[in-house]
Amino acid sequence: MSILQIRTFPDPVLRSRAKQVSEINDDIKNLTSDMIETLIEAKGLGLAANQVGILKRIIVLNFPEKKPMALINPEITKKIGRRTVEEGCLSFPNHTGVVERSLKIKAKALDEHGGRLYFDSEDLFAQVLEHEIDHLNGILFIDHLKKHEKLHARKFEYPDQTHQHDLKIQVEVVKDEELNENHSKYNEKLYSEIRVEKMLEALEKGNLLVDLSSSTNVKEDEKLVGNL
Numbered sequence: 001m002s003i004l005q006i007r008t009f010p011d012p013v014l015r016s017r018a019k020q021v022s023e024i025n026d027d028i029k030n031l032t033s034d035m036i037e038t039l040i041e042a043k044g045l046g047l048a049a050n051q052v053g054i055l056k057r058i059i060v061l062n063f064p065e066k067k068p069m070a071l072i073n074p075e076i077t078k079k080i081g082r083r084t085v086e087e088g089c090l091s092f093p094n095h096t097g098v099v100e101r102s103l104k105i106k107a108k109a110l111d112e113h114g115g116r117l118y119f120d121s122e123d124l125f126a127q128v129l130e131h132e133i134d135h136l137n138g139i140l141f142i143d144h145l146k147k148h149e150k151l152h153a154r155k156f157e158y159p160d161q162t163h164q165h166d167l168k169i170q171v172e173v174v175k176d177e178e179l180n181e182n183h184s185k186y187n188e189k190l191y192s193e194i195r196v197e198k199m200l201e202a203l204e205k206g207n208l209l210v211d212l213s214s215s216t217n218v219k220e221d222e223k224l225v226g227n228l
Protein backbone atom coordinates (compact mmCIF):
# COMPACT_ATOMS: atom_id res chain seq x y z
CA MET A 1 0.00 0.00 0.00
CA SER A 2 1.18 3.49 -0.66
CA ILE A 3 -0.02 7.05 -0.27
CA LEU A 4 -0.79 8.74 -3.58
CA GLN A 5 -0.38 12.42 -4.46
CA ILE A 6 -3.65 14.30 -4.65
CA ARG A 7 -4.27 16.40 -7.76
CA THR A 8 -5.50 19.90 -7.09
CA PHE A 9 -7.62 22.32 -9.12
CA PRO A 10 -7.08 23.26 -12.02
CA ASP A 11 -5.36 19.98 -13.01
CA PRO A 12 -7.08 18.89 -16.27
CA VAL A 13 -7.49 15.31 -14.98
CA LEU A 14 -10.16 16.70 -12.62
CA ARG A 15 -12.15 17.85 -15.66
CA SER A 16 -11.89 14.52 -17.48
CA ARG A 17 -14.45 11.74 -17.54
CA ALA A 18 -13.31 8.48 -15.95
CA LYS A 19 -13.80 5.17 -17.79
CA GLN A 20 -15.79 2.14 -16.64
CA VAL A 21 -13.80 -0.60 -14.94
CA SER A 22 -14.29 -3.72 -17.09
CA GLU A 23 -12.51 -6.23 -14.87
CA ILE A 24 -11.80 -6.10 -11.14
CA ASN A 25 -8.27 -7.51 -11.21
CA ASP A 26 -5.29 -7.18 -8.85
CA ASP A 27 -4.31 -3.80 -10.32
CA ILE A 28 -7.75 -2.42 -9.45
CA LYS A 29 -7.62 -3.94 -5.95
CA ASN A 30 -4.16 -2.43 -5.37
CA LEU A 31 -5.41 0.93 -6.58
CA THR A 32 -8.40 0.86 -4.21
CA SER A 33 -6.09 -0.04 -1.28
CA ASP A 34 -3.80 2.88 -2.14
CA MET A 35 -6.77 5.23 -2.50
CA ILE A 36 -8.12 4.17 0.90
CA GLU A 37 -4.71 4.72 2.50
CA THR A 38 -4.52 8.14 0.85
CA LEU A 39 -8.02 9.06 2.03
CA ILE A 40 -7.21 8.07 5.61
CA GLU A 41 -3.99 10.12 5.51
CA ALA A 42 -6.00 13.08 4.16
CA LYS A 43 -8.65 12.63 6.90
CA GLY A 44 -11.26 12.86 4.18
CA LEU A 45 -14.67 11.25 3.76
CA GLY A 46 -14.37 10.40 0.08
CA LEU A 47 -11.89 10.30 -2.80
CA ALA A 48 -12.38 9.67 -6.52
CA ALA A 49 -9.75 8.08 -8.80
CA ASN A 50 -9.48 11.29 -10.89
CA GLN A 51 -8.13 12.98 -7.77
CA VAL A 52 -5.09 10.72 -7.82
CA GLY A 53 -4.68 11.13 -11.58
CA ILE A 54 -6.36 7.89 -12.67
CA LEU A 55 -9.33 7.96 -15.02
CA LYS A 56 -11.18 4.89 -13.79
CA ARG A 57 -14.66 4.88 -12.27
CA ILE A 58 -13.63 4.14 -8.67
CA ILE A 59 -14.41 6.01 -5.48
CA VAL A 60 -13.46 5.24 -1.88
CA LEU A 61 -15.32 6.31 1.23
CA ASN A 62 -14.26 6.51 4.87
CA PHE A 63 -16.96 7.40 7.33
CA PRO A 64 -16.34 7.61 11.09
CA GLU A 65 -17.12 4.28 12.80
CA LYS A 66 -17.49 2.49 9.48
CA LYS A 67 -15.02 0.35 7.56
CA PRO A 68 -13.49 2.18 4.60
CA MET A 69 -15.05 0.98 1.34
CA ALA A 70 -14.40 1.08 -2.38
CA LEU A 71 -17.17 1.49 -4.95
CA ILE A 72 -16.51 0.47 -8.53
CA ASN A 73 -18.53 1.87 -11.44
CA PRO A 74 -20.86 3.77 -9.07
CA GLU A 75 -23.94 5.29 -10.65
CA ILE A 76 -26.71 7.53 -9.32
CA THR A 77 -30.12 6.13 -10.23
CA LYS A 78 -32.30 8.75 -8.57
CA LYS A 79 -31.96 12.20 -6.97
CA ILE A 80 -34.64 13.52 -4.63
CA GLY A 81 -35.09 17.09 -3.30
CA ARG A 82 -32.56 19.91 -2.87
CA ARG A 83 -30.72 21.36 0.10
CA THR A 84 -27.94 23.86 0.70
CA VAL A 85 -24.77 22.73 2.45
CA GLU A 86 -21.20 23.85 2.86
CA GLU A 87 -18.60 21.41 1.65
CA GLY A 88 -14.92 20.99 0.95
CA CYS A 89 -12.91 18.91 -1.51
CA LEU A 90 -9.47 17.30 -1.20
CA SER A 91 -8.59 18.84 -4.57
CA PHE A 92 -9.22 22.31 -3.07
CA PRO A 93 -7.37 21.87 0.24
CA ASN A 94 -8.30 24.39 2.92
CA HIS A 95 -11.19 25.88 0.96
CA THR A 96 -14.95 25.40 1.29
CA GLY A 97 -18.03 26.63 -0.53
CA VAL A 98 -21.81 26.68 -0.16
CA VAL A 99 -23.41 24.36 -2.69
CA GLU A 100 -26.74 22.83 -3.59
CA ARG A 101 -27.08 19.07 -3.21
CA SER A 102 -29.82 16.47 -3.31
CA LEU A 103 -31.68 15.53 -0.14
CA LYS A 104 -31.62 11.84 -1.01
CA ILE A 105 -29.78 9.73 -3.52
CA LYS A 106 -30.32 6.25 -4.85
CA ALA A 107 -27.19 4.70 -6.27
CA LYS A 108 -25.67 1.40 -7.33
CA ALA A 109 -22.10 0.16 -7.60
CA LEU A 110 -19.92 -2.93 -7.46
CA ASP A 111 -17.76 -3.84 -4.48
CA GLU A 112 -14.17 -5.06 -4.79
CA HIS A 113 -15.37 -8.63 -5.35
CA GLY A 114 -17.80 -7.67 -8.08
CA GLY A 115 -20.83 -7.92 -5.77
CA ARG A 116 -23.72 -5.54 -6.47
CA LEU A 117 -24.36 -2.79 -3.94
CA TYR A 118 -27.49 -0.63 -3.75
CA PHE A 119 -27.66 2.57 -1.73
CA ASP A 120 -30.67 4.45 -0.48
CA SER A 121 -28.88 7.36 1.13
CA GLU A 122 -29.62 10.72 2.65
CA ASP A 123 -27.84 13.63 4.33
CA LEU A 124 -24.06 13.41 4.50
CA PHE A 125 -23.81 10.02 2.81
CA ALA A 126 -25.93 11.21 -0.13
CA GLN A 127 -23.83 14.36 -0.36
CA VAL A 128 -20.57 12.41 -0.45
CA LEU A 129 -21.85 9.97 -3.08
CA GLU A 130 -23.04 12.84 -5.26
CA HIS A 131 -19.75 14.73 -4.84
CA GLU A 132 -17.55 11.70 -5.64
CA ILE A 133 -19.62 10.47 -8.59
CA ASP A 134 -19.50 14.03 -9.96
CA HIS A 135 -15.68 13.76 -9.89
CA LEU A 136 -15.85 10.71 -12.18
CA ASN A 137 -17.76 12.86 -14.68
CA GLY A 138 -15.30 15.76 -14.50
CA ILE A 139 -17.69 17.85 -12.39
CA LEU A 140 -16.36 19.78 -9.38
CA PHE A 141 -18.10 21.23 -6.35
CA ILE A 142 -17.40 24.76 -7.59
CA ASP A 143 -19.85 23.97 -10.42
CA HIS A 144 -22.59 23.72 -7.78
CA LEU A 145 -21.73 26.92 -5.91
CA LYS A 146 -24.81 28.95 -5.07
CA LYS A 147 -25.19 32.13 -7.12
CA HIS A 148 -22.68 34.80 -6.08
CA GLU A 149 -21.04 32.39 -3.67
CA LYS A 150 -17.28 32.08 -3.56
CA LEU A 151 -14.85 29.84 -1.74
CA HIS A 152 -13.90 30.46 1.86
CA ALA A 153 -10.38 29.86 3.12
CA ARG A 154 -11.09 27.41 5.94
CA LYS A 155 -9.51 24.37 7.33
CA PHE A 156 -11.45 21.36 8.57
CA GLU A 157 -10.29 19.52 11.66
CA TYR A 158 -11.73 16.20 12.67
CA PRO A 159 -12.61 15.98 16.33
CA ASP A 160 -10.38 13.58 18.28
CA GLN A 161 -13.19 11.65 19.98
CA THR A 162 -13.68 8.28 18.36
CA HIS A 163 -17.44 8.15 18.94
CA GLN A 164 -18.84 10.79 16.68
CA HIS A 165 -22.49 9.98 16.16
CA ASP A 166 -22.98 13.55 15.15
CA LEU A 167 -21.03 13.95 11.95
CA LYS A 168 -20.61 17.71 12.20
CA ILE A 169 -16.98 18.64 11.82
CA GLN A 170 -15.21 21.30 13.83
CA VAL A 171 -13.95 24.17 11.77
CA GLU A 172 -10.85 26.19 12.31
CA VAL A 173 -10.80 29.50 10.51
CA VAL A 174 -7.42 30.17 8.94
CA LYS A 175 -6.58 33.53 7.46
CA ASP A 176 -5.74 33.70 3.76
CA GLU A 177 -2.26 35.04 4.43
CA GLU A 178 -1.44 32.23 6.81
CA LEU A 179 -2.54 29.65 4.24
CA ASN A 180 -0.51 31.28 1.51
CA GLU A 181 2.62 31.80 3.52
CA ASN A 182 2.78 28.56 5.36
CA HIS A 183 2.79 25.59 3.04
CA SER A 184 3.44 23.22 5.91
CA LYS A 185 -0.30 23.54 6.58
CA TYR A 186 -0.72 21.27 3.57
CA ASN A 187 0.23 17.67 4.17
CA GLU A 188 3.43 17.18 2.15
CA LYS A 189 2.74 13.47 1.67
CA LEU A 190 -0.40 14.38 -0.25
CA TYR A 191 0.20 17.78 -1.84
CA SER A 192 3.19 19.02 -3.78
CA GLU A 193 4.09 22.65 -3.20
CA ILE A 194 3.81 23.43 -6.91
CA ARG A 195 0.26 22.00 -7.07
CA VAL A 196 -0.84 24.06 -4.09
CA GLU A 197 0.68 27.19 -5.62
CA LYS A 198 -1.05 26.55 -8.94
CA MET A 199 -4.37 26.05 -7.18
CA LEU A 200 -4.11 29.28 -5.20
CA GLU A 201 -3.16 31.13 -8.38
CA ALA A 202 -6.11 29.64 -10.30
CA LEU A 203 -8.60 30.41 -7.52
CA GLU A 204 -7.35 33.97 -7.42
CA LYS A 205 -7.43 34.33 -11.21
CA GLY A 206 -10.89 32.82 -11.48
CA ASN A 207 -12.11 35.27 -8.84
CA LEU A 208 -13.31 32.32 -6.80
CA LEU A 209 -12.21 33.49 -3.36
CA VAL A 210 -14.15 35.58 -0.88
CA ASP A 211 -12.24 38.50 0.55
CA LEU A 212 -10.66 37.95 3.92
CA SER A 213 -13.07 40.13 5.89
CA SER A 214 -16.05 37.93 5.05
CA SER A 215 -14.23 34.61 5.17
CA THR A 216 -14.23 34.62 8.96
CA ASN A 217 -18.02 34.69 9.22
CA VAL A 218 -19.32 31.18 9.66
CA LYS A 219 -23.07 31.32 9.34
CA GLU A 220 -24.85 29.18 11.89
CA ASP A 221 -27.39 27.72 9.51
CA GLU A 222 -24.75 26.31 7.22
CA LYS A 223 -23.97 22.70 7.87
CA LEU A 224 -20.29 22.00 7.62
CA VAL A 225 -18.91 18.71 6.49
CA GLY A 226 -15.48 17.27 5.89
CA ASN A 227 -13.31 16.86 2.88
CA LEU A 228 -14.76 14.91 0.01
Ligand SMILES: [Zn+2]
Nearest residue numbers: 089090091228
Ligand atom coordinates in the same frame (compact mmCIF):
# COMPACT_ATOMS: atom_id res chain seq x y z
ZN1 LIG B 1 -13.78 16.36 -4.14
